[in-house]
Amino acid sequence: MEDRALEKFFIDNGGRSIAACQSLTAGDRIIIICHGFRGAKENSGKLNPFAERLNRIGFDVVAFDFSGSGASDGEFKDITLSGQTADLRRVIDYVSDKYSKPTYLLGRSFGGSTVLTAGAGDSRVVAFVLWSAPVLLQQTFRYLMSDTYDEMANGRVVQINDENGCFTLGPDLVRDFNRHDMDACLKDIGDRPVLIIHGENDETVAAVNARYCKERLVNANLHIVPGADHRFNGMTRLREDLTLNWLINH
Numbered sequence: 375m376e377d378r379a380l381e382k383f384f385i386d387n388g389g390r391s392i393a394a395c396q397s398l399t400a401g402d403r404i405i406i407i408c409h410g411f412r413g414a415k416e417n418s419g420k421l422n423p424f425a426e427r428l429n430r431i432g433f434d435v436v437a438f439d440f441s442g443s444g445a446s447d448g449e450f451k452d453i454t455l456s457g458q459t460a461d462l463r464r465v466i467d468y469v470s471d472k473y474s475k476p477t478y479l480l481g482r483s484f485g486g487s488t489v490l491t492a493g494a495g496d497s498r499v500v501a502f503v504l505w506s507a508p509v510l511l512q513q514t515f516r517y518l519m520s521d522t523y524d525e526m527a528n529g530r531v532v533q534i535n536d537e538n539g540c541f542t543l544g545p546d547l548v549r550d551f552n553r554h555d556m557d558a559c560l561k562d563i564g565d566r567p568v569l570i571i572h573g574e575n576d577e578t579v580a581a582v583n584a585r586y587c588k589e590r591l592v593n594a595n596l597h598i599v600p601g602a603d604h605r606f607n608g609m610t611r612l613r614e615d616l617t618l619n620w621l622i623n624h
Contacts, residue, residue, distance in 0.1 A: 380421065381395060383395070383396065385464060385465060387461065390441065390446075390448065390459055392447075393445035393446045393504075394439070395415055395421075397434065397435040401429065401433045403434070403481055404434040404435070404477055406437070409444075412450075412508075413443065413453070414439055414443055414444035414487070415438050415439050417482070421568075434475065436469055438465050440453070440461050440462075441457055441458075443462055446461075447616070450543075451541075451544045452544055452546055453547055454484060455484075455511070456548050459488055462493070466493070479502050480617070481504045481505065482506065483505070484508065484611055486506065486507020487508055490560065490563075491559055494560070501566055501568070502567070503571075504587065505581055505617075507572075507579070508583050509556040510586060512551055514579055517580075520597050526549075527545065528545070531545065568593065568595070569594070570584045571613055572584035572594065572597070572602075573606060573609075574599060574600045575602060577604055581598055585598075595620060
């Protein structure tokens, strides 16, 4: 059976546009999905079938591109956690005003960090799902960027090459980390339920981040998945199954 196309639309963000898509089936709850660093809302084609599975258990789905990513306005080199936090808060406002349903947040990787900074203090958010999310921000990005991290911390614009090509980053990304107290975010969640899924073999965001969250949350379920890497290559169905089963019970 062919995947049903998600409806695309734009959310005004102070004169700039956030590109979004949705799959609505009159569910009684809604989940906002946040992509990871250098990702996009479609998650390389995985969003459509996952959204259909969410629809079948009573969830409407909204996903979007952070500013500078995908089809949203802005430049990727200007990315910061504060900027992504503001984007997600705008999307939460939009969803809350338009649909008035209990809101769940799901974030992949750096999108999971954003779920915490944007949603922890927002009572409209009833539950959180963190997929391979970093909370030890300086430690994680310093490991990923090595000497480039110090260059950015010293105010330099840098060019980085990875398996997906060359990209540019400004210094505000790493400087902005000091503006966010991740421990305070975890505390602000209170007793709201949180699902944490992380690969045991995550080569990008160490699994210590997931355990760190679990230790500081009142009502969290943690799955460290043996053999799984950061992208859950070959294991995305398992990650979805764990998520859907948890959502059904919450």
